[in-house]
Amino acid sequence: METGKSSRRKQCILNAVIAALEESDYSSLTVEDIAARAGVGKSTIYRWWKHKSDLVFEAFREQTASVFDLDFNASLDYNLKQQLLKLSCALNHPVGRALLVVMAEHREAAGEFFRQYLLPRREQTRKLIQQAIGQGEIQADYPFELMLDTLYGPIHYQIIFFNRIPDESYIEALVQLVLHPARTP
Known part of the structure; x- marks a missing residue:
């Protein structure tokens, strides 16, 4: 405890992270600098985190703890738009940009982050999709895993390759x- x-x-x-x-990017981030900023020894940091990538994951989790909560009283459209807007802002923040670098460079750590952080959020979105099916908003036989990848992929693409935050439009x-092909006739 x-x-x-x-x-x-x-x-x-x-x-401190x-x-x-x-002030600088992930490649310049050092445990020594973090320790100095936080007023602790490096050993204190290593007691809780093995690598600076773990610090970035934890900082991102901390910053977005309740940011991606879904509103089960609102429509699927509304929730997806809100999720993507919030994701765009979070990934455009310096911690989010560092997270993208970490995920590209540290595949094992990225897999763990996916399992611990992203997968539970994806599961919540699946529940929202099931609710939308139950309410007749969308068809039940649509490939929803592919739909989620199709929604979130362009956000990463816009930020990584074009250095642009996707706007509301x-x-x-x-x-x-x-969602158009998933709509009920």
């Missing part, structure tokens, strides 16, 4: 394009 002091130290370290990434068009 974590003590209040441990919890405060961890928060201080994560704040965020501050460091706001882009996201609106994307959601409509992807």
